[in-house]
Each structure stands twice: as structure tokens, then as C-alpha cells.
Amino acid sequence: MSDTLKRASDYHIEVHDSPAGLDADVWDDLLAQQSHPTPFMQHRYLLALEQSGSAVARTGWQAQFISVHQGPHLVAAAPAYLKAHSWGEYVFDWAWAEAYQRHGLPYYPKLLVACPFTPVPGNRLLAVDDAARATLGQSLLALAQQSNLSSVHLLFATDGERAVMQQQGWMERAGVQFHWQNRPQQPWLSFEEFLGDLQRDKRKKIQQERRKVSDAGVRFEVREGRDISEADWDFFYECHQRTYAAHGGSPYLTRAFFQALADTQAEHWLMFVATLGSERVATSLLAIDRQQGVAWGRYWGCTQAISCLHFEACYYQPLAWCIANGFLRFEGGAQGEHKIARGLLPSPTGSAHWLAHPAFASAVADFLARERGGMDHYLDELNDRSPLKRSATD
Numbered sequence: 001m002s003d004t005l006k007r008a009s010d011y012h013i014e015v016h017d018s019p020a021g022l023d024a025d026v027w028d029d030l031l032a033q034q035s036h037p038t039p040f041m042q043h044r045y046l047l048a049l050e051q052s053g054s055a056v057a058r059t060g061w062q063a064q065f066i067s068v069h070q071g072p073h074l075v076a077a078a079p080a081y082l083k084a085h086s087w088g089e090y091v092f093d094w095a096w097a098e099a100y101q102r103h104g105l106p107y108y109p110k111l112l113v114a115c116p117f118t119p120v121p122g123n124r125l126l127a128v129d130d131a132a133r134a135t136l137g138q139s140l141l142a143l144a145q146q147s148n149l150s151s152v153h154l155l156f157a158t159d160g161e162r163a164v165m166q167q168q169g170w171m172e173r174a175g176v177q178f179h180w181q182n183r184p185q186q187p188w189l190s191f192e193e194f195l196g197d198l199q200r201d202k203r204k205k206i207q208q209e210r211r212k213v214s215d216a217g218v219r220f221e222v223r224e225g226r227d228i229s230e231a232d233w234d235f236f237y238e239c240h241q242r243t244y245a246a247h248g249g250s251p252y253l254t255r256a257f258f259q260a261l262a263d264t265q266a267e268h269w270l271m272f273v274a275t276l277g278s279e280r281v282a283t284s285l286l287a288i289d290r291q292q293g294v295a296w297g298r299y300w301g302c303t304q305a306i307s308c309l310h311f312e313a314c315y316y317q318p319l320a321w322c323i324a325n326g327f328l329r330f331e332g333g334a335q336g337e338h339k340i341a342r343g344l345l346p347s348p349t350g351s352a353h354w355l356a357h358p359a360f361a362s363a364v365a366d367f368l369a370r371e372r373g374g375m376d377h378y379l380d381e382l383n384d385r386s387p388l389k390r391s392a393t394d
Helices: 024-032 043-051 095-102 130-144 159-167 191-196 202-217 228-244 255-264 309-324 337-344 358-383
Strands: 001-010 011-016 061-063 065-070 075-078 078-085 110-113 151-154 169-179 216-223 270-274 279-289 294-302 330-332 345-355
Touching: 011 061, 011 110, 011 130, 024 043, 024 075, 043 255, 043 358, 065 159, 065 255, 075 130, 078 228, 110 130, 110 159, 110 202, 130 159, 151 159, 159 169, 169 337, 169 358, 191 202, 191 309, 202 309, 216 255, 216 279, 216 309, 228 255, 228 279, 270 309, 294 309, 309 337, 345 358
Parallel strands: 110 151, 294 330
Antiparallel strands: 001 011, 011 065, 061 078, 065 075, 078 110, 151 345, 169 330, 169 345, 216 270, 270 279, 279 294
């Protein structure tokens, strides 16, 4: 189902209450034209989130996908959601919501442009050119104003996308993640060679951590794509549930969601399974794009507490695999300064925000300016803690 939002010059804009209202091939063709496409923005991934019951109105994610058409052609589109809370976003605005509440103003619902539960930087405002992208941004704002929403938020977008929104009066917010980058001129040929380029104390620590896992008798198997069996996915989900339960929660994503990934997007998934004797004890899941040479750490879990198993499953096994397969980058996910010591270095991220209330918009703008200054200092401090020898970065 879709509704016409407005007509702007020769553009026709629609709002869809489900990604199913947009042609999958056309969406993916548009995504492929972008500067930073990821598997998480493919139509089948977004559709799986809805059809599995993971990102639906009942869980606080009501789809409001925006599409911009020029004649019969789709020229811009974005995954947008009416949000009834701020869970599953990884760019935290809880303090803003509390401030609204203290002043007797509703913060929810808000409009969110993002990939649910997926803090992976990349394109969000898909467009054939800058003019169509600007129209898409204007359409998001028009939808928020027509629906009397408190705000619109664009998360983990590209530099170019945030620049478009800044030109339309949105505020930018800075963040940081931790990514491993292969050497551009002379890629590492093995994990051991990579370790050789780390400072001595960092190298010894990693070797000690890996030895603890090996001495405990843990071994790893790697499965990719269609080689990941249903039993593997079942065990992964059991571990996934345990991870959330350990923190007093339950997973955002359903077992049906991961089944959809196995059925429709198998080529983008890589699983590490840890065994102790004949028993499986842990697993970690990566998304991969062989064409771009990029891997993304996504989820992990275990059935036994084994010293340093998390580091082995989530960092060392993936990094060794990336190096062996000639990958250029491994993104370790949201947060985690401890990743620096494992060779994942700080990488800036950003989001853009629009608030309808003038006084709150002014206050948030002041806050973001101060936060941005602090973030610049923080990034400098993090970069000074690089575990790489200076010669390895020259």
C-alpha cells in the first residue's frame, strides 16, 4: 500500500507502509549505483525484517518508506520508519526524549531513516543524482510536518548524504566505530604477518589470548553461504538468545529473520563455529561482500564461558579469514574501545537530525556542537593509541 505525499515539479513522491510496495529489483538496482552500498540495504534484507516480525508496527517499527519517481522511473528512495521508542538504533537520543517528556511534549512517534538493528555505515538516501536526493530529503521533512512528528533522524549515513541534509537545515551528529583496514599497497598475507606489524606488547597479548582458547581445546570451523546448514543456524540462534539473556533481555531479531537470510541472501553470510571435543560451544556471524572485499561483524554467542573465547570468535578468527581471502576491511560493529588493542582502529560515523520544536532544536544544536568538539579530541586520543608500529602505517 502506498500514499501520494506530494508532487514536486516533475517528481512524484509516495509513502509505502511496507517495503513490499517497492519493486525489489528496481530498489537493488538503485542501491548498486550508490557510493557505499551494503547487503543490509538490499530489498530482501529489509523485507525479511518485516516479514519475520522483527521490524513491524507491533515492535515499534512502522514502515514509511519514501519513493521518488520521475515518470515511470524510481529516482530516489529511503527506508523510513515511524518509531514508538529508541531501541535498536545505536545513536542514542534518550536524553532528548526525556527532555521532551519533562516539558509535557510528545517525542514519539518520530521518523527514523535507518536499517533497523544494524549500525553499519552506508547509503541511506538512495538516489540517481543530487537533485533527486535533495527532493528525497525534502519529502522526509514534509512527511514529518504533515504527520505532526517531533523529529526526523538519519542514522549511519554517508558524508554526502549528511551534507545534503545539512543544506536543508538538519543538524549533524558525530560518532565513532572501530574498523580494521588492510594495508592498501601491500596487503598482509597472513594473520602472523599482521601480528608482526603490531607493537610488541599488543602482539604478545593477542598471542596469549589465542593460546588460552587453543589450550582449552577449542577448535573452529568456518562455513559460508549455502554451506551453513539449518542446524548451524539453529545453534547460532540458541547462542544469540543466550547473549541477550545474559544481559536481561531478548533478541530484537526472530529465528524467522535469520531463516530468511539463509533462504534469500546466503551469499552474504559467514559463520564461525567453535567446538570443544564433539560439542559446539560458540558461534559468530559475519556479513560479507566479496565484490567489495568488506566484512561486518554482526552477532555472537556461546554456551560455555571459556577465557578469551569472545575475542577469538569475534576478532581473531574473522581477521585471519579476511586476510586469507584478501579482504580490504572488517567493521567490528558499534562501540568498544577494547577493539583498538586487537587492530581495529577508530573510524568516524555520522547522523543527521531535524527537530520540529524551535527551542529544542536550538538546545540540541548547542549540545551537538559541544559534543562534536569533544568527539574530535576523543578521535585524536584514540588514534594515538594505535597498536600498529609507525612503520606499518607509513
